[in-house]
Amino acid sequence: MSATHAALTELLPLAGDTFDKNKVTPGVLGFIVFAALALAVWGLMKSMSRHMGRVDFKEAPEAGAAPAPVSAPAADRAP
Numbered sequence: 001m002s003a004t005h006a007a008l009t010e011l012l013p014l015a016g017d018t019f020d021k022n023k024v025t026p027g028v029l030g031f032i033v034f035a036a037l038a039l040a041v042w043g044l045m046k047s048m049s050r051h052m053g054r055v056d057f058k059e060a061p062e063a064g065a066a067p068a069p070v071s072a073p074a075a076d077r078a079p
Helices: 003-018 027-054
Strands: none
Touching: none
């Protein structure tokens, strides 16, 4: 038996007697922290949405590169 296992088996029953499970609640502070986190996530998502709307996804050609030739698809070519 390891020292950790021995400590857990002896100390956990003592902890169970000291706490009343009916009285342990997050309370007002827990609600305030949760609400602040929810507002922060909402603000970050709104900001990300606004920034993603401003992104231009068209890639600009490099300064020294020649433009690639555009070839017509096989169905559009004359026989």
